[in-house]
Amino acid sequence: DAGITQSPRHKVTETGTPVTLRCHQTENHRYMYWYRQDPGHGLRLIHYSYGVKDTDKGEVSDGYSVSRSKTEDFLLTLESATSSQTSVYFCAISELGLRERAYEQYFGPGTRLTVT
C-alpha cells in the first residue's frame, strides 16, 4: 500500500469552528489531492497540489483552503465549518499529474468529519 496517512481519522466539530485535516505521504510523490465523498455524489475533487506551494482548485473548493509547505504534507482547512461540509474526506497522491494522459492515484484511508 502507498504510504499515505490522514489525521485525524474521525472528528466531530461545531458549526463555525475552523478545522484542519492533514495528509502525509512517504512516497515523495509530486501531486496530492483532496476529495470529499458524499452519498449520491461519489468522490469530488476539492483542491489539488502539483508541488510545494503550488495548489489549484477543484470542482467543490468553496469554503476550503489548502497549503503545502513540504512535499510530504498537504493540509485541508475549513475556515468556518458548516453542516454541509459533513463528509468523508480522502487524500490521494500521484506521481504523474492530472495533465498527463495516464496516471494512477493512490488514496489514503479517509477522515470522517461531522459538523454539528
Added chain:
Amino acid sequence: DAKTTQPPSMDCAEGRAANLPCNHSTISGNEYVYWYRQIHSQGPQYIIHGLKNNETNEMASLIITEDRKSSTLILPHATLRDTAVYYCIVRVAGAQKLVFGQGTRLTINP
C-alpha cells in the same frame, strides 16, 4: 465530456470470474479507461487502466472493444474480499480530476 455507464449492482460466486461491463460510447481517441474499486469505508484503490489494447496485471484484466466504446473488467477468480464498488472512469481530456460515477456494487457470494 466522456461519460461511463455501469450496472448498479452485480453478484458473482466465489471462485468464478467476475466480469464487470462499462459503456463509454463518447470516449475520445486519447482518453484512457481506468478502473478503481472501493471496499467499504476505505479509500478507492487503483486496479488497472488501458487505452486500446487489452491489459492484464496481478489484480485483473481489462478488455477494451476495438471501437473503444465499451470495456470489461475481469477478476479471474473472485474472492469474498473482492466485494466492493467498482468504478469505471474515463479521464476527461484536459480536465484536472478523476470523475467517479456511481459505480457497480459487486457482491461475491460464498
